[in-house]
Amino acid sequence: MKSSAKKIELASVDDLFSTEESRQDEQLEKIQEIPLSELHPFKDHPFKVKDDDAMIETADSIKKYGVLVPAIARPLPDGGYELVAGHRRRRASELAGKETMPVIVRDLDDDAATIIMVDSNLQRENLLPSERAFAYKMKLEAIKHQGARTEVERQRPGGKRSR
Template identity: 60%
Template sequence: MNLTSVDELFETDASREDKQREKVLDIPLSKISDFPNHPFKVKADEAMLEMADSVKQYGILVPGLVRTKADGGYEMVAGHRRKKASEIAGKESMPCIVRELNDDEAIVAMVDSNLQRESILPSEKALAYKMKLEAMKRQAGRPSKEDNYSQLGNNFSTKTSSDELAVQTGESKNQIFRYIRLTELIPPILEMVDEKQIAFNPAVEISYLTENEQTELLETMKQEENTPSLSQAQRLKKFSQEGRLSTDVIYSILTEEKPNQKEKFNIRRDRIDQYFPKNYNEKQKEDLIVQLLESWYKKRQREQER
């Protein structure tokens, strides 16, 4: 039998409420670990440096959200950028709200807090939607295969987790599924989507290719300095599903002339790469070629004027 302690007997309702109320604690940064598989990138870019300057002057104005870890310390749920800014600013601790959350509650809170940002990369949204949707299914006790990640969505008569996520995010179920498809891309191609080198819709179609096929496509895109249009990506997907997508087919589709495509002037890499420093990227090579051509053109003009 559990006996009530003396302290509990004389405890007031106000003191009980105060115990349950969340408090802001100043927690050492060394005791806060990052959220596992955190889908949102934390970069030391210009915006981060500006945030670090603000933290130096005013401190952290909005506390982070953490949960306690079974083995001690805390796990960051919301506030990874604030933590990074604090580290850059030379701070040793930051204010945080400590909240008891299970894994799925923590995932939902982590995703929701980050989706409020103005600028979110396609890869971040893709991974975040996938993590939250799977967490919502587990919370509702729904099977993991309840929704299938197709571009066409589904027509279930009962409300599903994807229905709820669509309402919460303001995006259609089909669009959510399209974002989640991006998680099937190999990392280098997903990065190309983030950098706007490959458009969103073609990227969704490419995600249906196998890992080996995507690797072959990546190599061909690099060699030809070209990316597939939507119609080309759809054909790549069709050949893949039919088991007929080979390196030759990828090359043939990628190098065909697109409608309204401007004529390109191409130079084989093996003819010019030997003349550049090994650490030169494509932009530096292009700039140097243009500078040399300008110098040659001016010299030619001077010779003609003599």
């Protein structure tokens, strides 16, 4: 004989004693101070990080004022973080003698991470044409891959496309 009782889900203690505002605040991105040793370069990062005059100026600025704009990184499966944006800031922090730097950690797939990495570097003035070309190629491949994935998601099980 089947029971007519419905399963009741109870709220957690945290849900009972927290406000909607505090629950929403927990979901916001936060800037974290992460050790430089845990920040690893983006795979196939096409831009050179040079110890030139501009790097020395950046390191001097970080010594005086700290890192003004946080880097963006994503968690690595085996621990640590992959830098998506902020390779020069990481190197300048290292030169400035810092042990940590501010980072926004995001869960990003490979395509989104590639697009952010490329877009965050393309505005730099002193890119080599080869770096710029390779970066655009990487971005195009990521966009194509996202488009292909979106197209697959649009397919219905019967093979018909949804509108």
